[in-house]
Amino acid sequence: MYADRVLSGMRPTGNLHLGHYHGVLKNWIKLQHEYECLFFVADWHALTTHYDNPLGIEEATWQMVIDWLAAGVDPSRATLFIQSQVIEHAELHLLLSMMTPLGWLERVPTYKDQQEKLTEKDLSTYGFLGYPLLQSADILIYRANQVPVGEDQVPHIEFSREIARRFNHLYGKEPGYEEKAEAAVKKLGGKKAKLYLEMRTRYQQDGDEAALESAKALLGETQNLSLGDKERLYGYLEGGGKMILTEPEALLTEASKMPGLDGQKMSKSYGNTISLRESPEAVSKKIRTMPTDPARVRRTDPGTPEKCPVWQLHQVYSGDDVKAWVQNGCPSAAIGCLECKQPVIDGVLRELGPIQERARAYTEEPDRVKNIIADGCERARDLARETMRDVREAMGLNYG
Ligand code: TRP
Ligand code: SF4
Numbered sequence: 001m002y003a004d005r006v007l008s009g010m011r012p013t014g015n016l017h018l019g020h021y022h023g024v025l026k027n028w029i030k031l032q033h034e035y036e037c038l039f040f041v042a043d044w045h046a047l048t049t050h051y052d053n054p055l056g057i058e059e060a061t062w063q064m065v066i067d068w069l070a071a072g073v074d075p076s077r078a079t080l081f082i083q084s085q086v087i088e089h090a091e092l093h094l095l096l097s098m099m100t101p102l103g104w105l106e107r108v109p110t111y112k113d114q115q116e117k118l119t120e121k122d123l124s125t126y127g128f129l130g131y132p133l134l135q136s137a138d139i140l141i142y143r144a145n146q147v148p149v150g151e152d153q154v155p156h157i158e159f160s161r162e163i164a165r166r167f168n169h170l171y172g173k174e175p176g177y178e179e180k181a182e183a184a185v186k187k188l189g190g191k192k193a194k195l196y197l198e199m200r201t202r203y204q205q206d207g208d209e210a211a212l213e214s215a216k217a218l219l220g221e222t223q224n225l226s227l228g229d230k231e232r233l234y235g236y237l238e239g240g241g242k243m244i245l246t247e248p249e250a251l252l253t254e255a256s257k258m259p260g261l262d263g264q265k266m267s268k269s270y271g272n273t274i275s276l277r278e279s280p281e282a283v284s285k286k287i288r289t290m291p292t293d294p295a296r297v298r299r300t301d302p303g304t305p306e307k308c309p310v311w312q313l314h315q316v317y318s319g320d321d322v323k324a325w326v327q328n329g330c331p332s333a334a335i336g337c338l339e340c341k342q343p344v345i346d347g348v349l350r351e352l353g354p355i356q357e358r359a360r361a362y363t364e365e366p367d368r369v370k371n372i373i374a375d376g377c378e379r380a381r382d383l384a385r386e387t388m389r390d391v392r393e394a395m396g397l398n399y400g
Contacts, residue, residue, distance in 0.1 A: 006035040006251065007144035009042040009083065009135075012060035016067040017273035018348070019266030021355075022316065023256025025071040027148055028078070031251075037078035038142055038380060041065065044083050044090075045135070048128045049114075049121065065369055067276050070359035081376035083138065088384035093130070093137040095391060096163055099170055100133055104162065108132045109155050136160035140167075141384045143246040148253050157250040164245040171394040172241030181236040184229035192218060200237050212237060244394050245387075257316060261290040263309030277359060280349055287313075287345050292337045293330075303330045303337075310341055317347030 008028065016025070031037055041061045047054055061082060068080065083089055105111065106129070115123045127134075132155075139147055139160050147157050174180070185193050196218060202211035215237050219230060235242045259265065260272030267273070274283060292310055293303040305311035305326055314323055322343050329335030362369050392398045 006146045007038040015275040022258035032077040075372045081380040085377040136163045140245045146251045148251040161247040259312040313344045
């Protein structure tokens with residue numbers, strides 16, 4: 001029940017590029033072999049900033065799914081779905097909104113940052129303020145405990161943890177909860193029960209996190225408890241009631257080593273990208289025209305690889321032999337910049353070749369893509385409904 005479940009979402013922002021591939025997708029592809037994974041298109045999140053022009057979102061969603069599949073995200077391993085097609089996210093978002101203090105939302109750093117950055121848009125909307133809460137609903141509805149995200153999203157995961165805690169605190173106390181928890185402790189058996197209570201005290205009195213972790217591990221190993229009792233005991237540990245929603249953790253993605261064509265981080269807003277669908281001609285042209293060490297004005301001028309964005313690309317695409325060739329040939333002006341760029345061009349094309357071939361195949365079979373997403377949405381809905389049953393029950397809304 002508390003096994004690792006990974007969930008992550010991406011807003012449909014147009015063609016994915018090599019920055020997404022090296023920074024996010026390769027990580028997802030690795031995770032899908034190690035964990036139960038759910039990956040989704042956050043199309044409602046795109047609406048928080050593009051409410052004035054929503055018509056491109058659907059097409060961008062399909063194209064992004066094709067990019068995921070082409071890059072190697074495997075629908076037989078990971079569940080792929082579209083946020084707006086699992087409307088339970090909206091119900092949870094609504095219910096959570098009732099207990100979310102406005103101050104918590106206003107304090108999320110991305111709120112003010114983005115408002116200041118995207119000045120051409122009016123972002124003083126209800127939906128935009130609620131962005132992190134919608135994200136919390138996305139995560140909590142699957143009881144996902146690991147959320148791979150970049151550094152910028154860490155405050156949102158922290159916010160989700162606080163929301164889960166507050167929810168459990170407010171609604172996790174069933175009538176007679178204390179007695180039920182004590183009865184469940186007895187069922188652990190003498191030795192384990194004693195250990196559990198000791199560790200609980202250590203955590204609650206001294207804030208000993210290690211004791212909390214050991215107690216959780218002890219519960220994890222325990223086999224003779226019902227699920228209800230187990231949940232009660234997880235909750236009892238931290239002083240609250242039943243844990244209805246699980247507190248997620250950020251699974252920090254290493255910052256992408258993929259530099260853009262100008263040496264800055266690759267990003268659409270810098271206009272320095274190579275998209276996954278870029279034609280081989282365009283790839284060659286973009287790399288051939290990218291800037292190099294400004295000291296190399298003439299072919300005979302010596303250069304310094306460390307001052308050149310092409311050298312950064314060699315870090316991603318070249319082996320030791322090629323790197324040594326650049327290290328020798330650039331400062332001695334033995335090689336020219338175009339010559340130096342050729343192995344990078346070859347490396348990018350080698351990487352993109354199979355991705356583009358798969359993208360072509362999926363593009364020619366839109367029904368296959370639709371079916372993959374339909375299956376994923378159905379699986380996601382089943383999981384979401386399970387949580388919503390518990391949430392409604394805890395809030396006294398099940399009208400059974
Ligand atoms: N806010 C995320 C981003 O901009 C996208 C997102 C929406 C997300 N819901 C999520 C990421 C849930 C992780 C989990 O990148
Ligand atoms: Fe950059 Fe290579 Fe030219 Fe040196 S030879 S300046 S590393 S492109």
